[in-house]
Amino acid sequence: MHELGITRNIVAIVSEAAGGRPVRRVTLEVGKLSGVMAGAIAFCFDAVAKGTPLEGATLEICEIEGRGRCSACGTEFAMPAIYTPCPCGARGSVRLEGEELKVKTMELEIA
Ligand SMILES: [Zn+2]
Numbered sequence: 001m002h003e004l005g006i007t008r009n010i011v012a013i014v015s016e017a018a019g020g021r022p023v024r025r026v027t028l029e030v031g032k033l034s035g036v037m038a039g040a041i042a043f044c045f046d047a048v049a050k051g052t053p054l055e056g057a058t059l060e061i062c063e064i065e066g067r068g069r070c071s072a073c074g075t076e077f078a079m080p081a082i083y084t085p086c087p088c089g090a091r092g093s094v095r096l097e098g099e100e101l102k103v104k105t106m107e108l109e110i111a
Contacts, residue, residue, distance in 0.1 A: 003040035006101070007048045010041070014106050018053050022109035025058045033066040033082050033098035066098030 014026055030038045038061045045059045066079035072090035079098060085091045 003037055004044050004048070006036060007041050007044040010103060011045075011048050011052055011054050014103055015053050017103075017106065018108055020053055023054045023057045023106055024109045025060065025105075025107040026054065027060045027062060027104040027106070029062050029064055029100045029102050029104045031064040031066065031098040031100040033079060033095060034101045036101055038063055062104065064097055064100050067096045068093035068098075069096055 010026075010028065014023055028038075028041070030036055030041070042059060042061060049055050049057060066081070066084070067076060068079045068084070068086075069076045070086035070088060070090050071092035071094060073086065073088045075086055075088065076096065077084075077086055077093075079093070079095065082095075083091070086093060
């Protein structure tokens with residue numbers, strides 16, 4: 001499963017940033033057009049975090065709605081899927097939001 005590798009990467013990045021201190025909470029931004037299932041990350045997280053500084057941490061996932069700008073008319077519109085056309089009918093568009101996959105914040109345990 002694709003999301004298992006992603007979750008391992010996230011845990012590795014956050015562990016390193018925490019410098020070995022226990023992490024209490026992690027917030028991720030996951031775009032709805034990123035192709036990553038937020039639910040699958042949440043599902044893997046506890047198992048992947050076990051034995052790392054993230055063990056027992058709360059995972060919060062903010063899902064970012066897709067938005068694009070039409071290359072034909074310049075309108076910005078909601079893109080629930082990657083190939084959603086502009087309301088004007090044109091299919092060429094630039095994606096503005098919705099492809100994010102990043103660690104937004106992390107909270108360390110205060111000893
Ligand atoms: Zn358009």
